[in-house]
Amino acid sequence: MCFSCFTQNFWNLLVLGLADGFLYALVAIGYTLVYGVLQLINFAHSEVFMSGAFAGYFILNGLIGTGSPHGLSSVAYVVIGIAGGACGGGVIAFLLERVAYRPLRRRHAPRLAFLISAIGASFFLYNLAGKEFGRDAVEIPAPFTNGPVFSIFGAQVTTYYIVIAVSAIAMLVILDRVVAGTRLGKGLRAVAQDAETASLMGVNIDRVVSQTFVLGGLLGGAAGFLFGLNTGVVYTMGFTPALKAFTAAVLGGIGNLRGAMVGGLLLGVVENFGAGLFGTQWRDVVSFGILVLVLLVRPTGLLGERLGRSA
Amino acid sequence: MGYLGTGTLTGTEPARAGGGAERPRLGWLRRLAASDDARRLGACVAGFLLLAVMTGPEGSSLAPTSGFSGSLLHPRVFAFIGLGVGLWALITAKRRYGDRARRLSEAISAAPRRLLPNRLARYGIYLVALAFAIVYPMALSQFWQNVLVDQIGVYVLLALGLNVVVGYAGLLDLGYIAFYAIGAYSAAYWTGALPVHPPITLNPFWAIPLAIFAAMLAGVILGAPTLRLRGDYLAIVTLGFGEIIQIVATNLQSVTGGSSGPASVIPHFSVNLLGVHYKWGLGDLPYYYLLLGFVVVILVTFHALEGSRVGRAWTAIREDEVAAESTGINVLKYKVMAFSIGASTSGFAGMLWASQVGYIDSTLFTVQLSILVLVLVIFGGMGSLPGAVVGAAVLQWFPWFLRVHPLFGFQPEDLFIYLGALLVVMMIFRPEGLLPSRRRKREISLAEHGEGTADAMTEPEGAEP
Numbered sequence: 001m002c003f004s005c006f007t008q009n010f011w012n013l014l015v016l017g018l019a020d021g022f023l024y025a026l027v028a029i030g031y032t033l034v035y036g037v038l039q040l041i042n043f044a045h046s047e048v049f050m051s052g053a054f055a056g057y058f059i060l061n062g063l064i065g066t067g068s069p070h071g072l073s074s075v076a077y078v079v080i081g082i083a084g085g086a087c088g089g090g091v092i093a094f095l096l097e098r099v100a101y102r103p104l105r106r107r108h109a110p111r112l113a114f115l116i117s118a119i120g121a122s123f124f125l126y127n128l129a130g131k132e133f134g135r136d137a138v139e140i141p142a143p144f145t146n147g148p149v150f151s152i153f154g155a156q157v158t159t160y161y162i163v164i165a166v167s168a169i170a171m172l173v174i175l176d177r178v179v180a181g182t183r184l185g186k187g188l189r190a191v192a193q194d195a196e197t198a199s200l201m202g203v204n205i206d207r208v209v210s211q212t213f214v215l216g217g218l219l220g221g222a223a224g225f226l227f228g229l230n231t232g233v234v235y236t237m238g239f240t241p242a243l244k245a246f247t248a249a250v251l252g253g254i255g256n257l258r259g260a261m262v263g264g265l266l267l268g269v270v271e272n273f274g275a276g277l278f279g280t281q282w283r284d285v286v287s288f289g290i291l292v293l294v295l296l297v298r299p300t301g302l303l304g305e306r307l308g309r310s311a
Numbered sequence: 312m313g314y315l316g317t318g319t320l321t322g323t324e325p326a327r328a329g330g331g332a333e334r335p336r337l338g339w340l341r342r343l344a345a346s347d348d349a350r351r352l353g354a355c356v357a358g359f360l361l362l363a364v365m366t367g368p369e370g371s372s373l374a375p376t377s378g379f380s381g382s383l384l385h386p387r388v389f390a391f392i393g394l395g396v397g398l399w400a401l402i403t404a405k406r407r408y409g410d411r412a413r414r415l416s417e418a419i420s421a422a423p424r425r426l427l428p429n430r431l432a433r434y435g436i437y438l439v440a441l442a443f444a445i446v447y448p449m450a451l452s453q454f455w456q457n458v459l460v461d462q463i464g465v466y467v468l469l470a471l472g473l474n475v476v477v478g479y480a481g482l483l484d485l486g487y488i489a490f491y492a493i494g495a496y497s498a499a500y501w502t503g504a505l506p507v508h509p510p511i512t513l514n515p516f517w518a519i520p521l522a523i524f525a526a527m528l529a530g531v532i533l534g535a536p537t538l539r540l541r542g543d544y545l546a547i548v549t550l551g552f553g554e555i556i557q558i559v560a561t562n563l564q565s566v567t568g569g570s571s572g573p574a575s576v577i578p579h580f581s582v583n584l585l586g587v588h589y590k591w592g593l594g595d596l597p598y599y600y601l602l603l604g605f606v607v608v609i610l611v612t613f614h615a616l617e618g619s620r621v622g623r624a625w626t627a628i629r630e631d632e633v634a635a636e637s638t639g640i641n642v643l644k645y646k647v648m649a650f651s652i653g654a655s656t657s658g659f660a661g662m663l664w665a666s667q668v669g670y671i672d673s674t675l676f677t678v679q680l681s682i683l684v685l686v687l688v689i690f691g692g693m694g695s696l697p698g699a700v701v702g703a704a705v706l707q708w709f710p711w712f713l714r715v716h717p718l719f720g721f722q723p724e725d726l727f728i729y730l731g732a733l734l735v736v737m738m739i740f741r742p743e744g745l746l747p748s749r750r751r752k753r754e755i756s757l758a759e760h761g762e763g764t765a766d767a768m769t770e771p772e773g774a775e776p
Contacts, residue, residue, distance in 0.1 A: 041543045100738075104738060108760075110759075110766045112483060112542070112766035113742050113755075115483050116738050117735050117739070120732065120733070120735040121734075122731065123727045123730060124727075124735065125731070127724075131370070131722075134370065136372065138372040240554070250544075281562045282558075282562065284554065285555055288551040291548065292536070292551075295540055295544055296536050299540055
């Protein structure tokens with residue numbers, strides 16, 4: 001315990017926490033969306049995150065190589081990287097639903113079977129990635145020069161944080177509009193509220209479920225790329241962030257989109273405050289402690305579970 | 312093409328999905344995609360191509376496609392495509408001439424049952440198996456005796472414990488190895504091997520009850536609050552718990568020795584009781600027989616448990632939690648019981664293993680091991696004692712067999728690719744496992760027809776939706 005480390009670094013920790021929080025929020029959305037339509041935890045979402053990071057890495061590696069872009073080209077590379085990460089995540093999420101979920105859904109398999117199949121898919125994917133792409137961490141070539149842009153109360157806000165915040169907010173707003181306003185969103189909400197009735201009304205459940213996985217996969221993959229920009233890309237990278245994102249989803253109320261956003265930000269901040277208090281090696285323990293605490297005290301999360309209402 | 316195979320389409324939907332105007336040129340493609348045969352062929356070939364990649368050469372971060380091209384742009388790919396087509400032909404033939412094939416396969420699978428008309432014959436088989444398990448290891452080489460203890464015996468014990476949690480109670484525990492770690496660290500603590508010293512230093516044999524108690528206590532502490540919640544929350548909490556135990560063991564260096572382990576060695580077992588003196592040493596066989604003895608005791612105990620009031624309560628909870636609750640079964644109590652029985656078995660296995668190996672460190676207790684034990688249970692058959700034993704033995708022996716014989720080019724670090732794929736394939740095609748418990752198999756098929764749940768994943772009564 002070190003209160004002075006905490007108070008001295010308060011603003012730094014806050015900035016760091018918000019940056020982490022935006023990423024958790026993006027990943028948490030994936031859990032919450034799938035939970036909304038299937039009432040299942042998608043254990044393989046961590047691998048969606050990892051695939052996004054790898055996709056972004058390969059694309060930027062091919063485009064940038066050893067150069068150091070700046071100005072408008074930086075913006076373009078960031079957008080390309082995010083789009084590539086999102087596509088990677090989306091493709092893996094789509095395949096995941098097809099292979100590990102749909103056959104079981106057809107058979108009305110017990111829920112235990114879904115969880116086991118998803119865990120199996122997760123192990124399959126990340127170990128295969130380790131085999132195919134090498135088992136050492138690699139760095140994504142920097143699309144921009146990272147450096148302090150401005151500071152709040154002495155805490156320096158770097159380009160990286162701004163990139164995360166801007167792109168995450170943009171994606172979250174788009175998602176919010178998609179779920180609230182489009183035909184896909186309507187179908188999604190209908191299935192979340194009552195799948196059987198929705199199918200009687202002509203909603204094609206299979207397609208909605210598939211689209212939901214892809215939607216979550218897009219955000220998760222983009223988050224994977226953004227995360228990988230800072231920490232590097234390695235095949236085991238998905239596990240811990242995904243566990244935390246799940247915590248964020250539960251914290252905000254699973255099935256609740258805005259809850260996932262709020263939960264992500266809150267978890268990021270609290271976790272970094274905890275790290276400031278107890279030391280960084282206890283970071284993961286802090287967020288896991290929060291998960292257990294939330295489940296004990298308020299299992300429905302801060303904003304409550306709301307399946308199938310527009311955000 | 313999801314809409315092609317389902318019965319839930321409406322009149323407007325296919326047109327919209329087709330993008331308005333249909334292109335007649337691709338009509339044949341659509342018809343092909345709509346045909347079940349073609350889709351099955353595609354799935355078979357895709358599956359085997361994936362297998363070609365799994366077994367193919369490794370890639371690297373500099374040449375990410377080299378692994379794929381080395382396995383797919385290589386003559387070996389034709390063998391895999393051939394296997395895929397062959398499998399498809401088999402499936403198609405089975406669908407065409409299924410009745411005759413089914414009768415044949417039923418006759419074959421019924422034959423052992425006819426040979427085992429009564430309990431006596433079954434006990435005979437068990438006795439023969441036991442005799443085999445006693446005699447055969449003596450003929451093995453040093454290497455295989457070691458594998459038999461460290462890789463098979465200990466994992467049979469672990470699988471038996473997890474079988475209670477997953478098989479009997481229908482709960483998913485993904486942090487099972489955390490209790491194994493707790494058992495191992497208790498053994499190290501009570502024998503004075505850790506940097507912190509116990510009030511009295513014990514021989515590992517006397518540390519057994521303490522290690523079991525510590526693991527059980529951890530199980531109750533973790534289980535009692537989380538088992539009130541949905542079953543899938545338990546899975547994720549245990550997953551996190553497994554990670555936390557490892558982090559704590561790494562970070563508390565002054566207590567556990569951290570990732571480099573404690574400096575002193577955990578002593579071997581010895582018994583000094585009522586005139587019997589025996590000390591287990593470096594040899595593997597004595598430990599093997601010790602393990603075998605414990606496995607037999609646990610098998611008998613769990614078999615009795617399965618048929619007891621407790622076992623029937625678990626069955627009731629699995630089949631229909633609400634109905635079980637309304638007949639007066641205290642659901643939470645029985646879930647916690649199953650969870651802590653599993654935890655203490657795991658702790659016991661960890662304790663045994665630690666005193667055999669003599670050394671532990673925090674890097675050994677990874678989440679992979681939890682998943683490995685889960686695969687052993689699923690493969691053998693959830694809820695089936697012979698399944699757990701045979702599944703663990705076969706699945707733990709096979710990678711070692713592949714590793715020893717260089718012919719197969721098996722890379723140990725690829726193991727979890729295969730195990731992960733095995734879990735998915737088992738869940739799709741044979742969720743009841745290799746040697747299913749008859750009851751569990753019936754439950755799963757009943758659940759698929761809308762009766763009961765076959766797991767304990769439903770929300771307990773009283774929890775807010």
